[in-house]
Amino acid sequence: MILSTATWTRLRKGWSIQIRVIHALIIRELNTRFGRENIGFLWIVVEPLLFAGLVGIIYRVLRGPEEHGVSVMAFIATGYIPITLFRNSIGRCTAIFIANSSLMYHRQVKILDFVISRLVIELLGSMIAYVFIAAVLMAFGQFPVPADMGLFLAGWALYVLFTWSLCLIIAPLSEMSEVLEKFLPVVTYVMIPFSGLFTMASWLTPDMRRYLLWSPFVNGMEMMRKGIWGDQLTAYWNVWNPLGFSLVFIAIGLALCRHIRKDLAVE
Amino acid sequence: MIVCSDISKSYKHGSVRKQVLRDVNLSIVPGERVALLGRNGAGKSTLIKLIGGVEMPTSGKISRHMSVSWPLGFNGGFQGSLTGYDNARFIARIYDRDYCDIKAFVDDFTEMGRQLKMPVKTYSSGMRARLAFALSLAIEFDCYLIDEVILVGDQNFQRKCHAELFEKRRDRTMILASHSTDIVRDLCTRAIIINNTRATNYEDVGAALDIYSAL
Numbered sequence: 031m032i033l034s035t036a037t038w039t040r041l042r043k044g045w046s047i048q049i050r051v052i053h054a055l056i057i058r059e060l061n062t063r064f065g066r067e068n069i070g071f072l073w074i075v076v077e078p079l080l081f082a083g084l085v086g087i088i089y090r091v092l093r094g095p096e097e098h099g100v101s102v103m104a105f106i107a108t109g110y111i112p113i114t115l116f117r118n119s120i121g122r123c124t125a126i127f128i129a130n131s132s133l134m135y136h137r138q139v140k141i142l143d144f145v146i147s148r149l150v151i152e153l154l155g156s157m158i159a160y161v162f163i164a165a166v167l168m169a170f171g172q173f174p175v176p177a178d179m180g181l182f183l184a185g186w187a188l189y190v191l192f193t194w195s196l197c198l199i200i201a202p203l204s205e206m207s208e209v210l211e212k213f214l215p216v217v218t219y220v221m222i223p224f225s226g227l228f229t230m231a232s233w234l235t236p237d238m239r240r241y242l243l244w245s246p247f248v249n250g251m252e253m254m255r256k257g258i259w260g261d262q263l264t265a266y267w268n269v270w271n272p273l274g275f276s277l278v279f280i281a282i283g284l285a286l287c288r289h290i291r292k293d294l295a296v297e
Numbered sequence: 298m299i300v301c302s303d304i305s306k307s308y309k310h311g312s313v314r315k316q317v318l319r320d321v322n323l324s325i326v327p328g329e330r331v332a333l334l335g336r337n338g339a340g341k342s343t344l345i346k347l348i349g350g351v352e353m354p355t356s357g358k359i360s361r362h363m364s365v366s367w368p369l370g371f372n373g374g375f376q377g378s379l380t381g382y383d384n385a386r387f388i389a390r391i392y393d394r395d396y397c398d399i400k401a402f403v404d405d406f407t408e409m410g411r412q413l414k415m416p417v418k419t420y421s422s423g424m425r426a427r428l429a430f431a432l433s434l435a436i437e438f439d440c441y442l443i444d445e446v447i448l449v450g451d452q453n454f455q456r457k458c459h460a461e462l463f464e465k466r467r468d469r470t471m472i473l474a475s476h477s478t479d480i481v482r483d484l485c486t487r488a489i490i491i492n493n494t495r496a497t498n499y500e501d502v503g504a505a506l507d508i509y510s511a512l
Contacts (some may be wrong), residue, residue: 051391057390134351
């Protein structure tokens with residue numbers, strides 16, 4: 031055995047503390063954000079649902095029921111749910127440390143836990159929304175039975191991983207520079223065309239495709255859609271792209287978080 | 298045992314850097330009750346925050362070999378928009394305690410009744426201090442970090458604190474920042490004066506108080 035038993039016990043203890051803290055943070059966050067009134071935390075589900083649903087309907091009206099052989103409603107939904115997850119997660123992680131600094135009074139709460147717990151909340155909300163919207167569209171014959179669930183989940187996981195790695199960088203950076211904080215909403219908006227939301231890479235010219243496939247989001251999205259539609263569409267992806275970008279960003283993000291924790295002044 | 302070795306702390310604001318503590322070395326043995334003395338802004342609260350792990354030292358190392366409470370003071374540790382009970386539940390969760398036990402103790406110690414169902418931001422500083430004390434007493438730490446608060450409460454609160462902290466838990470370690478010479482003289486076993494970014498240790502509390510009064 032490489033690790034001694036003492037190290038193992040310490041690791042296990044640390045792990046259980048971390049899980050406990052994240053659990054507590056999630057409940058606390060849900061309480062503060064949604065309160066206990068009206069539909070409460072269901073809002074995290076309703077928001078992506080409304081987004082994907084309404085935009086889907088608009089496209090359905092503008093473009094007709096099908097495009098490139100797939101249902102327009104379903105295509106938009108599969109694009110919008112991940113992008114709402116991404117945009118909300120980025121929005122939620124700006125100025126996260128100052129806003130939560132009173133929790134730094136408890137040593138077992140690490141700043142990383144904030145970033146994790148918020149992403150988990152967004153993740154839960156968007157996954158429930160995804161299942162819900164897919165079920166509804168399926169009932170109307172607008173959504174296929176996923177051809178390859180494993181591929182879909184792998185794409186989703188990569189998409190989420192990359193989103194989280196970005197949050198990990200943006201959270202500390204937004205603390206250091208106010209300019210960045212102001213620019214973020216614009217940037218996340220401008221990047222929509224590069225997220226693979228409206229198009230498959232195969233619908234583009236080879237040149238465009240080559241550039242677009244540099245985007246980790248596009249790779250994840252292609253995998254998800256291939257997983258859903260299977261042979262009905264052609265997809266291009268490279269697993270190593272989102273994986274590589276995420277790992278590099280996580281490394282940078284962790285270093286930045288460590289740096290910011292050192293100077294964090296708590297009232 | 299808590300050991301601070303060569304800790305320094307400075308705060309940066311824009312291009313200005315303010316040195317608050319420089320090369321502080323101290324070790325605190327279980328059972329000691331240490332007073333932190335110093336003028337306003339000398340760095341008492343900063344040292345307490347560093348020992349509590351709320352903020353990180355700019356350089357140096359702090360090692361804790363016993364469980365240390367969070368700094369009990371006017372603010373910190375609570376989420377203002379949540380109720381007293383919600384905060385208690387959160388703290389019970391992260392410290393892995395049974396919420397029912399904690400709740401019972403908080404009800405009894407704070408005597409705040411229905412106020413506990415109100416958001417913490419509506420509390421006075423005295424009420425916050427009550428809640429913070431109640432929670433930290435319910436969790437049971439080996440070492441309590443106390444920043445000033447004993448003095449803010451009313452008579453009843455001060456009596457309770459005295460009974461719970463200095464009688465029932467006499468064996469615990471305590472680090473106490475205070476301006477009250479009476480409290481320090483009665484309760485502390487040694488004193489540290491922070492002046493001009495330096496911390497000086499005095500085994501004789503009386504002597505320390507004399508020096509402190511002359512600052």
